[in-house]
Amino acid sequence: MKWLTVTTFLPLAGVVLLLAWPRMQDDIARGIALLVSVVTFVVSLGMLGRFDGSQAGFQMVEQADWVRSINLHYTLGVDGVSLFMVLLTTFLMPIAILASWKVDRRVRLFMAALLVLETGMVGTFLALDLLLFFLFFEAILFPMYLVIGGWGGERRVYAAVKFFLYTMFGSAFLLVAILVLYAKSGSLAGGSTFDLRQLSGLALQTATARWLFLAFFIAFAVKVPLFPLHTWLPDAHTEAPTAGSVILAAVLLKVGAYGLIRFNLTLFPEASQYFAPLISVLALIGIVYGAIVALIQTDVKRLVAYSSVSHLGFVVLGTFAFTQQAMSGGVLQMINHGLSTGALFLLVGMVYERTHTRDLGKMGGLASTMPWLMGVFLFVALSSLGLPGLNNFVGEFLVILGSFASNRAFGAIAATGVVLAAIYLLWSYQRMAHGPVPEEHRGHPDLSVREVAVLAPVLALILVFGVYPKVLLDRINPTTTRIVQQVQRQSAPVAVSQPTPAAAPQSAGEGP
């Protein structure tokens, strides 16, 4: 069985069913979407079962000719990094669908958009052919745009268009860079190619590689989002419906971080080292800035959005520290942020459904009216701020440890992000849960059975990954070790044979 292909395209089959069935009732549409996404998750578990954790390279590679004349292939493959990104996607999708059970306008279209989104995201993580990757990368855009703009809050159109244009702007550079890389790859044995595995062996001139690195970097930095390209994120998160926020935070942001690891590091190792200080500084600014801005938010959804900027800073910092620890920590942080922030958005959505406000100033005392909901909120907030024993701790700890090994100052500054996270998360909990209960917020119901079903799987994983992260690390480590080695080995000889010292005086002499 072609596990990867099936996992990728099964949701799309659900879309066909949803759209082809005339006059479908809303409940049937919800049921079909949920069923398809659950089956997809089960299939992706099969992929996990067949995954060999001891191998560092790509596994279960599925390849087929697509457009022979330009040597474009349909190539999917999975390694320790992409494996968990795919699982995170397929795991959260049923939850997002279940969480949006109360969406009652154009249900069919909404569910179809979510499923298209799932195909796009899974494909992005599995594609090993650059153009195929780009295709999935772009295909995410439109359904996400629809979800935000069609079912979002008051300023949804503004947020949706901003999201669309930012991402499209970034991917413009990505497309040109991919095509330039393709043109340069004519010197390879097999001729010009889009295949990532062959392209990573391509010898590029230092300057060319650096320009291309920047082009790839812009595309992914917008997605991550890295300071100062993050301004689309608070709007998109805030205005999106709950399912949209969950997917956006938990998976879509990871596409950017994943792209940095998968493409920037492996294709341009020398340039990665060259730009690493700059990028690390941006990541640090993101960590601290995101946390401080989160601190002053009064809109709870915006607060969680800015906390994402801060948390994703850790991922990028870990990626560009070039130690195996830090990178594994970064990948772990990607997974854990997906779970914790996903859960936070779910909870904020549930609170909003009851109180109809996101303003922290108008809430208070909710713990007395809905103790379970607020209890879960506290649990997730604690996990998000990195309490030892819960999931986020391990990733952040590894990143800080690994960065400390390569640059002490970076590690120290990053650690302040953890402290600030504790302040803004606990403070927001305090403002929501304690204090006097406003008149209009009395008598809200506590968690329903459906909501428990939505939250329970996420909470279980938060606990499991916090206590026993080895299940993840065992499979991640071989891959991150390989990538770190690749960066350090490949960049070393290139750095020595750089023609710049010889070329510099020459050009200086010609100048005047």
Place this chain on the structure above:
Amino acid sequence: MLSHPPLDFWPLAPELILTGTAIVVLLAGAFMPRAGRGGLLMLSLAGVAGAAAASILLWDWSGELTILGGMVATDRFAVVARLILLGVTAIGLLYGYHYFERSGEQRAEFYPLVLFAAAGMTLIAAATDLIVVFLALEILSLSLYVLTGSSRRLAAVEGSTKYFLLGAFSSAFFLYGIAMAYGAADSTHLSAVARALAGQTGNQALALTAVAFLAIGFAFKVSAVPFHMWTPDVYQGAPTAVTAFMSAGTKVAAFAAFVRVFDVAFQPLVWDWTPIVWTLAAVSVVVGSVLAIAQKDIKRMLAYSSVAHAGFVLIGLTAGDQRGIAAALFYLLAYSFMILGAFGVVMLVSSRGEEHTDLASYAGLYHRSPLLAGLMSLFLLSMAGIPPTAGFIAKVSVFRAAIDAGHWELALVGVLASVVAAFFYIRVMVLMYMQEPTGEAEPDRSLLPTLVIAIPAIVTLLLGVLPGLVTGFLEKASVIGW
């Protein structure tokens, strides 16, 4: 394999069939006024089908590369260009039938005029002599001038007049360019011009002047900036069915001739004309995309977007080699179908005549007709270059051709312009999906045109998912015979 008659006229069969059908339809319309429009439509479609069949048979032509003393080419490039044009013509005829039936205007002359225009278009795709190029250009232009004005509305008359005046002006440029080329090479055969310039026997100064004037003439026909001024007025004024036919057909035909003239006759001067094409391409994509943002009428918006699309084709042609030609052909194929589809939807939304072409009429279209909104989104996404649509593959191909030829800066300009362009395509989608309907205008729900629009929709999707279906043919067709 097929055995061809030794008759030299055989490669001209598509044009002969089209012209013959046009005359028959013209007479039938005049002498049998009660025959009904349906009969004329059927007859015209049969003619187009015949021409298409004749073109397909030419794919395996094994005779001379050119016939009639080097006037008309028999290569596969001509076959592919003709087939695209005939597809456009067929859809244009079907649109026109519905359009004029609905508005109640009796326009029997519509069918022969479209057929004459189609004959000019297909002829230009095969012409290997500058005089024939000019002749074909005039055949198609004159038919289109009349078609643009074939409505009682004032805007149509204004558009037609404008089109005619500026068109005549550009024809003069074109003709002057031909004279210069003749001065440089003592011949108007494309191959002779190429030989004279390659052997340095021609007058270089005259040849360069010819390049400049011919480039202006073509730039006008494909509506590249700064020769695009007529486009928005004409596209807006013409009956929507005519606009659909014209926007797709003229561009394919003029670009086919452009490829022949510049990649064959002026191939020796490739280093001189590449900067011209480069500049035209860059300016067209940027100006077309930016000006489209400011439009409040969907037909004008699509007109400016077609200006930008001309720029994208030109980006592919800066490659000046076979790869560039194949990329441009793919782009033209994709463009034809998406613009046909988009104007088809416009025709149905403006339920009668030319009402409701302002963008505000698209507010909440999803609520009134999910099908039309879905189709329109598909075409707009394709124009914006979002996968999995033909527009995405088309953009990738032209950018790839340009980058392989070393013009990565141009590709970057193109990609950034398409981001700008995405903004106004998206805006229409915002209107359709995210706003509530204003007014009670009901879109046209007729079955026939909806089925017709399904054709471009299927092509747009199919080429986006499986571009390999045609790339092989296009590559074989990108070898120009001369």
